[in-house]
Amino acid sequence: MDKIKETLTFTGPIPPNGRHRAEELCRRQATQKKAEQVYLNTLSVSFVNSYLQYMGFETDLDKSDSWNPVQQTLMDVADLSLKNLGSLECRPVVEDAQFIYVPPEVQSNRIGYVAVQIKKSFREATLLGFVRQVQTDLLAINQLQPLDNLLEYLEELTQVRQAELASQSLTDNKTLVKLKQWLSNIFEAGWQEIETIFDNQRTNPDWNLRSANGSFVSRGKLIDLGKAGTIQSVILVVGFIQEKEQEIDIIVEVHPKSGEIYLPPNLQLMVLDFEGVEGESIMKAQTRSTNKNIQLQFSGDVGERFSIKLVLGNISVIESFLI
Structure with a gap:
């Protein structure tokens, strides 16, 4: 996890396959408002997925509700499933926004929340930071922790989970x-x-x-x-x-x-x-x-x-x- 040192934010291109998926899901929606919501959610998840894979974490888009057309239509969801760790919510924000909207349905069952600023071109995004928990629908951007804290947190979760699996494997072998x-x-x-x-x-x-x-x-x-x-x-x-x-x-x-x-x-x-x-x-x-x-x-x-x-x-x- 030493590819980026002292990282407060990270800016990069949104993967083309993520943009294509966003367009595909967008076309399925009944209203323009819902289509825009799904489009931004999918771009956010795709960008975080690409970044975390680059940083060495195993992700599973197919297990994410955000990658499921039915769940995207029914909910305002932008989750990314991380193998053995849980779901990370990737909330999109537009440029110059001061707050991040976190809908009530995703304020639990998450290991953390990442703010993803989508550029006006929809081809580039910035990871602004993260928090472990939320208790409100609106989260101020100035309350976010630096991106490095997210990587350290996920690394800690990975080590804990690996220890649990090793312990479980040992127990299973004995019995x-x-x-x-x-x-x-x-x-x-x-x-x-x-x-x-x-x-x-x-x-x-x-x-x-x-x-x-x-x-x-x-x-x-x-x-x-x-x-x-x-x-x-x-x-x-x-x-x-x-x-x-x-x-x-x-x-x-x-x-x-x-x-x-x-x-x-x-x-x-x-x-x-x-x-x-x-x-x-x-x-x-x-x-x-x-x-x-x-x-x-x-x-x-x-x-x-x-x-x-x-x-x-x-x-x-x-x-x-x-x-």
Whole structure:
């Protein structure tokens, strides 16, 4: 991050592809006022995207609402998604303006706000500075921090996020459940036979896969989702069958612990894509007031990884698996 030293502002050309995108989105709008808003928003995002990429940060325009035609039409949005960091709002201002307009819908869920002065030619722009948070619709330009502060701030966020991912990766490696080993009767600590974990007080879960050809294997684990001073446990049950050489069918269920009839309300069960850095949910189920169990069913290839996430209030537990 030493390409520009002691930078208060930065002026440069707006990338041609950004101008083309702005013109494309502009033509979709129903009114002239909305078209001008979308045009300036898109130019701003494109300019900040180009600058931050040059400074070494990973951006993702496709995940930005501002690059989505529908979202641009519905909202006044100029966000730029930064990989693993969050969204940076890139607010446009015209030359000689003293204030930056920050619409209410973008005053939260942002890692910061950058002021982008669009020149009258619409081919050049200046980054005037940034702030981390806003509490008002109008932000005075003289309240902006220098551009260097933005780069230092993003670098700090990057280092924190990398440390979190490294820690998460280490945890996942330590607790990785290898399903193929279950076929050889090798089970990780905590995963018990179904009859044992239910204390023989109820029948096995009603697995849809039992009628299929092949060896069906299942195990359960007691998961603690208790808050401070309370005990709130559920039973996570995983079963699978391998009918094809490179693919297995998997069922995940959550049951109340022995002695309980219903699961706690608003308990979420999610399957996470292990390959996605952000751990994106690809399947989800949630309890209501009287659920006796919840279930998700999916297939996976041998060698793939996935995670199961249970969420209750502000408590979450993740179990990671290797097929």
